[in-house]
Amino acid sequence: xxxxxxxxxxxxxxxxxxxxxxxxxxxxxxxxxxxxxxxxxxxxxxxxxxxxxxxxxxxxxxxxxxxxxxxxxxxxxxxxxxxxxxxxxxxxxxxxxxxxxxxxxxxxxxxxxxxxxxxxxxxxxxxxxxxxxxxxxxxxxxxxxxxxxxxxxxxxxxxxxxxxxxxxxxxxxxxxxxxxxxxxxxxxxxxxxxxxxxxxxxxxxxxxxxxxxxxxxxxxxxxxxxxxxxxxxxxxxxxxxxxxxxxxxxxxxxxxxxxxxxxxxxxxxxxxxxxxxxxxxxxxxxxxxxxxxxxxxxxxxxxxxxxxxxxxxxxxxxxxxxxxxxxxxxxxxxxxxxxxxxxxxxxxxxxxxxxxxxxxxxxxxxxxxxxxxxxxxxxxxxxxxxxxxxxxxxxxxxxxxxxxxxxxxxxxxxxxxxxxxxxxxxxxxxxxxxxxxxxxxxxxxxxxxxxxxxxxxxxxxxxxxxx
Numbered sequence: 001x002x003x004x005x006x007x008x009x010x011x012x013x014x015x016x017x018x019x020x021x022x023x024x025x026x027x028x029x030x031x032x033x034x035x036x037x038x039x040x041x042x043x044x045x046x047x048x049x050x051x052x053x054x055x056x057x058x059x060x061x062x063x064x065x066x067x068x069x070x071x072x073x074x075x076x077x078x079x080x081x082x083x084x085x086x087x088x089x090x091x092x093x094x095x096x097x098x099x100x101x102x103x104x105x106x107x108x109x110x111x112x113x114x115x116x117x118x119x120x121x122x123x124x125x126x127x128x129x130x131x132x133x134x135x136x137x138x139x140x141x142x143x144x145x146x147x148x149x150x151x152x153x154x155x156x157x158x159x160x161x162x163x164x165x166x167x168x169x170x171x172x173x174x175x176x177x178x179x180x181x182x183x184x185x186x187x188x189x190x191x192x193x194x195x196x197x198x199x200x201x202x203x204x205x206x207x208x209x210x211x212x213x214x215x216x217x218x219x220x221x222x223x224x225x226x227x228x229x230x231x232x233x234x235x236x237x238x239x240x241x242x243x244x245x246x247x248x249x250x251x252x253x254x255x256x257x258x259x260x261x262x263x264x265x266x267x268x269x270x271x272x273x274x275x276x277x278x279x280x281x282x283x284x285x286x287x288x289x290x291x292x293x294x295x296x297x298x299x300x301x302x303x304x305x306x307x308x309x310x311x312x313x314x315x316x317x318x319x320x321x322x323x324x325x326x327x328x329x330x331x332x333x334x335x336x337x338x339x340x341x342x343x344x345x346x347x348x349x350x351x352x353x354x355x356x357x358x359x360x361x362x363x364x365x366x367x368x369x370x371x372x373x374x375x376x377x378x379x380x381x382x383x384x385x386x387x388x389x390x391x392x393x394x395x396x397x398x399x400x401x402x403x404x405x406x407x408x409x410x411x412x413x414x415x416x417x418x419x420x421x422x423x424x425x426x427x428x429x430x431x432x433x434x435x436x437x438x439x440x441x442x443x444x445x446x447x448x449x450x451x452x453x454x455x456x457x458x459x460x461x462x463x464x465x466x467x
Contacts, residue, residue, distance in 0.1 A: 001025050002035070002049040002057050004183045005156040005165075008074045008090055012048060013160070013169045017113055017132075020104030021046075024115040025161035028053050029375070029435045034125065036063035042115050042127055042331065044069040051075045051084050079183050109133035114164055115331060118258035118376060127331030128258050135164070137324040138261045139171035141295030145266050146201065146228060146252070152177040155193050155202035157185050158262075162374065166203055166230070166262030187215030195221035203263075205233035205374030206240060206406045209251070213243045223248060230254050232263055233374040233406055241283040255289035255360070257348060258376075259340070261325040265290045265299055265360060288361040289319075289352070296323030298345075301354040306343045311354040316363050319352050320345035368458060370399040372408050377438045382409050385433045386426060386440070391419035396448055396456045397440060400465050411440040412461050414448055 001024070003009040009025070016023040024042050026035060028050070039047070039060055047069045049057045054073055061068050074090040075083035083089055106113075113132045117125035142148070154177055158165045172179050180197045182189055185204075190212060193199045209231060225248070232254045241251055254263035267290035274285055292299040301309045301317040309317035326346050329337035340347055349369070352362045368379040379397040386395045393416045400410035415421065423443040430439040449460040 001161070002028055002047060002053045003074060003160070004028055004050060004052075005160050005181050006050065006074070006076055006079075006183055007181055008048060008050075009160045010156070010169050010179050010181065013164060018103040019101075022112050022115055023164070024117075025164060026117070027159070027161050027375075027435075029437055031433065031435050032056055032059045033063065033433075034435075035060035037124065038117050038127075039069065040064050040066050042117075046070045046072065048072045048074060048090065051081045054084055054087075076183065106132045109136070110328070112328065116161075116163060116258050126333060126336060129328040129331050130164070130261060131328050134261050134325040134327070135167050135170055137295040138167040139174055141293050141325070142167070142171055142263075143175060145254075145293050146230065148175060148201065148228075150176050152200045153180060153198050154178065155180045155190065155197075155199040156182050157190070157202045157204040157208055158374070163256070163258050163262035166232075166256075168203065185211070186219075187211050188219040191215070191219060191221040191223075194223045194227055198225075199227060200225065201228045201230075203230040203232070203254075206231055207233075207373040207404055209240050209244050209249075210404055212247065212249070213240055226250050228252070230263060232256065233371050241286050242279050251286060253286050253288060253290065254293075255319075255362070259327045259346060260321055260323075261327075264293055264296050264321060264323065264325055266293055267359070270357070288355070288359050290359050292323070295325050296321070298322045299360070300358075301352050301360060302345070306345070309354060311356050311358060313353050313355045313361070316351050316353055319348040319350045319360060319362070321348060322346065368398065370397070370407055370409050372399075372402070372437060373405045375437050377409055379409070382411065382430065382434065382438055382440060385430050386411055386413065388433075389421065389426060389429055391415050391421040392426075393419075394448055394456075396458055396461060398458050398461045398465065400442060402441070408441040409438065410442045410444065410461075410465060412444050412446060412448055415445060 001009060001012050012023060026038055047057060049071060051073055071087040072090055072093045073083060073087045075081055110131050112129050113135055114130040116128045118128055152175055154168060154172055156165055156179060160169060169179060180193050180199055227249050229249050229251050231251055245251060253267040255265045256263040267286055267288050274282055299321050302320045303309050303317045309315040322345050350362050352360050354360055370377040370379055382397045383395050386392055392413055394414040396412045397409050399407040402408045426443050427439055449457040
């Protein structure tokens with residue numbers, strides 16, 4: 001599917017598995033070349049595509065090496081997206097189906113349910129394979145963590161192409177819930193959904209919280225209930241948490257990866273101890289990644305020898321994960337799968353400390369993945385693009401703190417002798433190849449700090465940005 005959060009995307013989460021197929025929701029913000037790679041690598045046989053993204057879809061199909069998939073067009077006239085009409089439309093496609101077709105249920109819980117592509121340090125995304133058991137138990141464990149009761153009204157802010165919306169759409173029928181789709185995430189759309197539809201729950205990256213906090217009075221609506229919010233990605237700024245919790249929202253920081261179906265830890269609140277703290281201290285604690293959710297086995301911080309680090313909030317190690325909601329592996333990539341599961345745990349690639357109460361807190365990201373507005377960006381992919389420019393000798397891309405997006409890519413560039421290029425020209429050059437959200441938001445020209453062996457010292461660049 002190449003769809004925003006519209007009803008057809010939610011329906012696909014049930015209809016595709018029920019037809020005995022595997023659901024592959026693709027990020028609508030990706031560039032044509034990457035979409036073509038995913039079509040080929042995943043073996044796409046049918047693509048359900050929103051009319052807005054149909055031109056990109058067809059360009060990607062033209063670049064495919066394998067057989068072209070059947071294309072089903074989904075117009076959205078209510079959102080001002082009319083039908084192009086070159087392919088069978090969604091409603092006609094559904095009407096052609098057999099209304100008494102018996103659902104194809106998995107013979108084994110380990111059968112593949114969904115395929116999700118995640119950014120990696122190689123630039124090419126890896127295909128993460130979900131199994132039915134993992135998604136089922138994610139939907140069972142989340143209501144416990146989120147203190148949910150029957151008949152919630154859930155707003156789809158997390159893209160359904162991102163970890164299948166953290167599996168929340170699959171959870172709603174179990175609770176007798178209502179799914180409210182949000183095609184374009186704006187402060188006005190969120191406030192309208194809360195006020196008009198009675199939305200009780202949503203998940204989102206910290207940028208969504210910032211959008212709500214910084215919205216104008218004209219965009220806001222009055223509502224008389226507390227909205228429960230899961231937030232994940234780059235940890236939200238304490239100031240953002242302090243502001244939004246006075247506006248009718250209760251925030252829970254969660255943590256996870258594409259490989260873990262979304263969130264698998266929560267900042268479980270110790271009210272007896274922490275309620276008495278000042279607002280600043282409470283907000284700092286709420287930014288922690290927390291402890292394992294009930295569907296998981298063990299989530300902890302281990303050193304390179306797979307030993308537990310001291311739980312003192314100071315010693316760093318890597319977050320390691322075991323439990324039901326962990327992927328089967330990477331599609332057609334056994335070496336990467338073996339590496340990810342070395343030692344009997346899934347290696348998150350995130351460096352963290354662990355506090356005496358066992359709460360995990362991310363200290364840094366291994367492999368230099370940048371999380372911007374909830375989207376993963378490979379620094380290596382951005383570097384590779386910039387290095388192709390005729391004026392660039394060397395570059396390194398790191399995360400730059402950003403009030404709106406959490407963090408954004410910032411490129412440090414060494415130019416070839418005598419070469420000239422402006423910041424604006426390099427950014428525009430990157431946008432010709434990369435999706436807009438992956439392009440650097442700033443370019444700094446300087447000699448890059450290196451070790452004696454020539455390795456770029458990215459920590460020095462991060463330090464320069466934070467000083």
